[in-house]
Amino acid sequence: MSTKSKPADASRRRFLKKSTVGTALAAGALNLKLGSSQSEAGDVTKLPKPAFTPFVQALPVPPRLRDAALGCAPGSPEAKLCSKEVWHGIAPEFDPAHPSHHPDWDRKPLRCYEMTYQECIHEWVPGIKTPSLGFNGLVPGPTFRARLGEPMVIRVHNPLDIEASLHHHGAHSPSHSDGHPCFYTLHGETRDYYYPNCVPRNADGSEDWSESPSTMWYHDHGNDVTAHNVAHGLAGFSIFTDPFEEDLIAKNILPAIDGPDGEHAPYDVPMALTDQLLNLDGTISWDPLDHDGRIGNLFCVNGVVQPFMNVERRKYRLRLLGCSLARIYELRLSNNASMLQIGNDSWLLPKPVTVTRITLPPGKRADVIVDFSKLPAGSEIYLENIMEQTDGRKPKGINTRNPIRLVKFKVGGGTVRNDITINANTPLRPHHEIPESEIVATRDFKLGRSNGAWIINGEFYSPFRADADPLVNSAERWNLTNGSGGWEHPVHIHLESHQITKMNGVRPREVWAYKSDVTHLGTNTTAEIQMRFRTFCGPFVFHCHNNNHEDMRMMKQFEVCGKDPVTGAKHPPTLNNEWFSVPEECAGIPHDFIKANPHIFS
Amino acid sequence: MFSSSPISLRRFLRLEAAPTQVPVVSSKVTGQRSNLLHQTQIKERVTDRFPDVTLTNHRGQAMRFRSDMISDQKVLIGFIYTRCGGICPATTKHMAQVHAMLTEELKGKFRMISMSVDPTRDTVDDLMEYAADKGVANHDNWDFVVGSEADTNSIRQTLRLQDPDVAADGQLRNHSGMIIFGNDRTNRWSAIPAGTRPEHIAHGFLRMTRDGSLRSILHGLPAA
Numbered sequence: 001m002s003t004k005s006k007p008a009d010a011s012r013r014r015f016l017k018k019s020t021v022g023t024a025l026a027a028g029a030l031n032l033k034l035g036s037s038q039s040e041a042g043d044v045t046k047l048p049k050p051a052f053t054p055f056v057q058a059l060p061v062p063p064r065l066r067d068a069a070l071g072c073a074p075g076s077p078e079a080k081l082c083s084k085e086v087w088h089g090i091a092p093e094f095d096p097a098h099p100s101h102h103p104d105w106d107r108k109p110l111r112c113y114e115m116t117y118q119e120c121i122h123e124w125v126p127g128i129k130t131p132s133l134g135f136n137g138l139v140p141g142p143t144f145r146a147r148l149g150e151p152m153v154i155r156v157h158n159p160l161d162i163e164a165s166l167h168h169h170g171a172h173s174p175s176h177s178d179g180h181p182c183f184y185t186l187h188g189e190t191r192d193y194y195y196p197n198c199v200p201r202n203a204d205g206s207e208d209w210s211e212s213p214s215t216m217w218y219h220d221h222g223n224d225v226t227a228h229n230v231a232h233g234l235a236g237f238s239i240f241t242d243p244f245e246e247d248l249i250a251k252n253i254l255p256a257i258d259g260p261d262g263e264h265a266p267y268d269v270p271m272a273l274t275d276q277l278l279n280l281d282g283t284i285s286w287d288p289l290d291h292d293g294r295i296g297n298l299f300c301v302n303g304v305v306q307p308f309m310n311v312e313r314r315k316y317r318l319r320l321l322g323c324s325l326a327r328i329y330e331l332r333l334s335n336n337a338s339m340l341q342i343g344n345d346s347w348l349l350p351k352p353v354t355v356t357r358i359t360l361p362p363g364k365r366a367d368v369i370v371d372f373s374k375l376p377a378g379s380e381i382y383l384e385n386i387m388e389q390t391d392g393r394k395p396k397g398i399n400t401r402n403p404i405r406l407v408k409f410k411v412g413g414g415t416v417r418n419d420i421t422i423n424a425n426t427p428l429r430p431h432h433e434i435p436e437s438e439i440v441a442t443r444d445f446k447l448g449r450s451n452g453a454w455i456i457n458g459e460f461y462s463p464f465r466a467d468a469d470p471l472v473n474s475a476e477r478w479n480l481t482n483g484s485g486g487w488e489h490p491v492h493i494h495l496e497s498h499q500i501t502k503m504n505g506v507r508p509r510e511v512w513a514y515k516s517d518v519t520h521l522g523t524n525t526t527a528e529i530q531m532r533f534r535t536f537c538g539p540f541v542f543h544c545h546n547n548n549h550e551d552m553r554m555m556k557q558f559e560v561c562g563k564d565p566v567t568g569a570k571h572p573p574t575l576n577n578e579w580f581s582v583p584e585e586c587a588g589i590p591h592d593f594i595k596a597n598p599h600i601f602s
Numbered sequence: 603m604f605s606s607s608p609i610s611l612r613r614f615l616r617l618e619a620a621p622t623q624v625p626v627v628s629s630k631v632t633g634q635r636s637n638l639l640h641q642t643q644i645k646e647r648v649t650d651r652f653p654d655v656t657l658t659n660h661r662g663q664a665m666r667f668r669s670d671m672i673s674d675q676k677v678l679i680g681f682i683y684t685r686c687g688g689i690c691p692a693t694t695k696h697m698a699q700v701h702a703m704l705t706e707e708l709k710g711k712f713r714m715i716s717m718s719v720d721p722t723r724d725t726v727d728d729l730m731e732y733a734a735d736k737g738v739a740n741h742d743n744w745d746f747v748v749g750s751e752a753d754t755n756s757i758r759q760t761l762r763l764q765d766p767d768v769a770a771d772g773q774l775r776n777h778s779g780m781i782i783f784g785n786d787r788t789n790r791w792s793a794i795p796a797g798t799r800p801e802h803i804a805h806g807f808l809r810m811t812r813d814g815s816l817r818s819i820l821h822g823l824p825a826a
Contacts, residue, residue, distance in 0.1 A: 163809060224792060224806055288648060288791040289762040289782065393766060451689055451779025452763060453795035460798045486767050552780075553795050 091176035141236025167221035170346035175538030200534035213346035293326025293392020343367025377413030454554030683720030699800035
């Protein structure tokens with residue numbers, strides 16, 4: 001059966017005092033007509049930047065988020081909704097009596113962590129002290145490290161006077177803890193983010209281990225303020241393993257993830273790619289009136305501009321993350337050597353794909369094996385970006401003559417023992433295509449632009465409207481279309497992986513042909529995807545991951561709807577059904593709007 | 603039709619009332635909370651770049667864009683032209699609904715500006731007639747304004763309202779449907795499409811313009 005969706009509704013230490021008013025006025029006076037030529041000021045890449053010497057700073061690897069003893073137990077009366085300790089409480093699914101709560105979620109003891117949105121001084125450029133925002137004061141934030149099946153609660157405090165919502169990007173989480181943009185943790189408030197760290201279940205009740213994630217990340221997702229918050233540093237890695245991947249590590253097919261000190265092991269390296277823009281006084285350059293997409297001219301990896309990394313003559317696993325707001329990277333090694341891509345977004349591929357280039361739009365991850373063993377000791381190669389982009393609309397195109405070097409790898413000497421054994425034929429995580437017979441609905445979503453902002457199917461995002469109402473544990477086909485020739489939109493869908501079956505009518509490139517959580521829509525592109533909506537009911541979002549576009553409402557909401565246990569009929573989307581009937585203080589969504597509009601949800 | 607909803611705005615007003623209430627966060631995990639940003643001075647205001655050009659409101663009064671209408675105020679700015687058969691009527695209607703909600707909540711501590719993007723045709727009389735037709739001509743804190751073509755473009759450029767696609771920008775009907783709002787005291791500015799529901803606009807305005815917000819001290823504007 002196929003039904004069309006019905007839209008249910010800083011030079012260094014030099015502090016400049018500049019009078020820019022005159023400049024703006026002068027520039028404005030030149031444009032006497034609507035539609036007169038645009039100023040060239042759009043090319044931020046040509047803006048002055050703090051002076052620095054590239055490749056003298058070692059690549060930092062974020063520390064792990066360490067277990068914490070919480071003041072009061074998650075889910076306890078002291079930590080309940082609207083409590084003094086934890087204003088937003090915890091996901092209803094935390095309760096073992098909740099219908100979605102599977103007993104298996106409690107096989108392992110609960111691990112507890114604490115994280116705080118903090119102001120910090122961060123040196124994006126060595127020696128330049130930049131007021132930034134970091135989780136626990138770190139940029140990037142501390143890395144989550146968990147094993148599938150180990151439930152965790154992260155108690156998140158927001159003492160800052162900004163709106164906050166922590167999104168665990170690529171994770172399979174309850175709506176309450178997914179980082180829905182309107183489930184704010186406001187100034188002075190706290191929320192217990194419950195992650196059962198489960199995999200979804202197949203129709204026969206067995207666990208779908210093909211959905212087990214490897215490389216995830218987390219970032220702020222506050223409605224209207226995501227771009228601001230991420231640009232200031234609110235992002236970090238989340239690295240998971242399951243028995244399958246642990247077996248690959250035990251067999252020395254993949255390198256170890258965990259060092260003996262509990263920190264990250266040396267041959268598995270997460271790399272968050274960010275393009276930062278600083279003023280000459282060292283402050284972050286942020287234009288609140290720019291909605292095209294923020295482009296920077298300082299190429300940072302793990303929060304540091306153009307670092308170097310000493311490598312041994314062996315294979316490394318690099319987990320590349322497109323952590324930029326609007327920049328789309330086309331990555332290669334400066335010696336044009338091939339790499340083995342073993343994962344796309346959160347998930348390992350069924351088998352490695354040999355690549356020489358990697359396209360990395362905002363939000364996307366590429367998990368790759370780089371082999372330095374053939375290089376002579378003392379050689380230096382770079383990870384480079386060859387995609388030229390000067391504004392937030394779209395890249396200008398590949399420019400191989402002027403590559404931007406991101407990281408320098410300095411190849412050391414010495415004897416290498418126990419190099420990992422992965423090769424192009426190593427079987428990785430089995431993939432199961434969603435069969436046609438499972439698809440119960442097809443929906444079309446057309447992304448566009450309207451009067452200076454962005455729309456999907458002609459509408460701006462509304463948190464009080466379910467734009468799609470998939471039935472829990474069912475599958476659907478979505479056609480995502482970017483009809484524009486002028487803009488590109490990387491679309492991120494929450495809750496679960498989706499499978500891209502076609503890009504403009506043909507099978508997508510191999511690395512994107514399995515599981516994704518970001519589908520990049522280039523200009524005039526239609527992607528046909530299929531996706532299951534399992535385990536959790538409630539509102540989730542999908543949106544353009546150009547964070548400025550997302551803030552300007554290029555977002556849609558789907559509410560996963562449960563079934564009536566007696567009649568088997570699908571519950572209508574309500575956004576405040578029985579298990580989601582939380583006060584507005586919990587969600588951040590003022591439910592009285594919903595109650596005032598029952599016809600929208602009937 | 604949905605009703606305005608004072609209850610839904612309560613949370614943000616609670617924050618407004620107590621901007622300095624910062625909870626003690628477990629120092630074991632997070633360390634001492636930094637006061638860094640509170641101590642940092644705003645070096646450059648977003649509004650420093652707004653042109654201080656003279657506009658005329660629908661009552662025929664001359665008003666300077668930055669010094670009279672924006673400096674030290676909470677402002678919500680929409681863009682219209684009186685002959686518009688597209689999004690302008692909805693923009694003004696939504697702004698009127700927002701005005702009703704905010705007036706109830708904020709008791710007049712904000713200003714609204716509806717700026718004409720058709721300065722060669724829109725006259726003061728046109729603006730008065732338009733405002734009267736929408737039933738909002740008599741709000742003291744709401745001005746419908748028009749300026750010279752050069753000044754209008756200067757404002758459009760400063761507020762980043764021009765479409766980067768020159769052909770699209772040349773068509774009046776494509777003019778920006780954004781509502782820009784901010785609080786010059788906290789230096790915090792944002793925008794929202796005028797086509798979103800008035801509740802969202804009111805929400806965004808209340809959240810982002812509340813006094814006590816410190817966020818914009820964090821950064822400066824890109825070099826002009």
